[in-house]
Amino acid sequence: MSPVISVKNSTQSIQGKLYWDEILAESCRGAPLDAWRSYMQQIYRRLLRDWLPGATSGFGLKTDLFEEAVSPHYLLSDLGQGSVGIDCSPAIVQAACRRLQVNNPQHLLIVGELRQLPLKAGAIKRVLAGSSLDHFPNKSDIAKSLLELARVLAPGGTLVITFDNPHNPVVWLRNLLPFVWLNRLGLVPYYVGKTYTRTEARKQLKAVGLTVTDETAVAHAPRAPAIWLVMLVERLGWPSLQSLIARFLDSSERLERWPTRYRTGYYIALRAQKGRRGDPPCDTSV
Numbered sequence: 001m002s003p004v005i006s007v008k009n010s011t012q013s014i015q016g017k018l019y020w021d022e023i024l025a026e027s028c029r030g031a032p033l034d035a036w037r038s039y040m041q042q043i044y045r046r047l048l049r050d051w052l053p054g055a056t057s058g059f060g061l062k063t064d065l066f067e068e069a070v071s072p073h074y075l076l077s078d079l080g081q082g083s084v085g086i087d088c089s090p091a092i093v094q095a096a097c098r099r100l101q102v103n104n105p106q107h108l109l110i111v112g113e114l115r116q117l118p119l120k121a122g123a124i125k126r127v128l129a130g131s132s133l134d135h136f137p138n139k140s141d142i143a144k145s146l147l148e149l150a151r152v153l154a155p156g157g158t159l160v161i162t163f164d165n166p167h168n169p170v171v172w173l174r175n176l177l178p179f180v181w182l183n184r185l186g187l188v189p190y191y192v193g194k195t196y197t198r199t200e201a202r203k204q205l206k207a208v209g210l211t212v213t214d215e216t217a218v219a220h221a222p223r224a225p226a227i228w229l230v231m232l233v234e235r236l237g238w239p240s241l242q243s244l245i246a247r248f249l250d251s252s253e254r255l256e257r258w259p260t261r262y263r264t265g266y267y268i269a270l271r272a273q274k275g276r277r278g279d280p281p282c283d284t285s286v
Ligand SMILES: C[S@@+](CC[C@H](N)C(=O)[O-])C[C@H]1O[C@@H](n2cnc3c(N)ncnc32)[C@H](O)[C@@H]1O
Pocket: 020, 063, 064, 065, 066, 067, 086, 087, 088, 089, 092, 112, 113, 114, 115, 130, 131, 132, 135, 190
């Protein structure tokens, strides 16, 4: 049985899809950032391994298809056979289709909007939302998307979600400065919007009826310098230097074990679960 309601209707209200089409074109013209994308893939793989162990039955959902479109280091297949990928950009969905059709034709990729998911209620067993909700100018849109994710989750289903971490001073400063400046300086490649503090994230997840079971901070490598370094090393084309950078990136994740992890991690990561039928109702007063 398909988890999709109607792909046609879902594309009608999309705003900003052309923006993300252009970002895809820019990314394809730019450096592959292989070591960086592999590092991010490993981070999400670890989260899935620890927080969704042995998850195979039912449909998985990935809430954007950027990695699948631009890199071989994607994650949709880690959510299981038949998993669904959604993205508001038709060009990103097409590019992801091309890559996944070659490697794994079992996925369902759809153009759709996070604030109005074209999926049936309770159709999805597990969701990976890797920084997909970090691109809205208003917090109310993040809340709307969370409500949609909670709606499509099956009872007992799990959400693994990351948000830009405003407790990291670099992210905090970035969010204070005008996006146009940061973009012109090459510090931020695409629009980033509002984000939640840890307390807000927990409150909002609870408000949509989910129970937060785990929380951490991930991606501790200093993002902009690390990406520049990866670009430089790719240009030089020295494989030994490339593997050295890859090792440095991976080793930076040791900072997750430190008490300072919410100061150094670029993202806060949360695992939240939807109660099974018959569980006591959640408090939705926040
Ligand atoms: C540039 S990526 C960043 C997320 C990526 N997973 C990461 O970790 O860097 C943002 C992705 O979210 C998609 N996107 C942005 N707003 C969206 C929305 N409202 N609904 C669906 N997809 C959206 C964009 O098309 C793009 O593929």
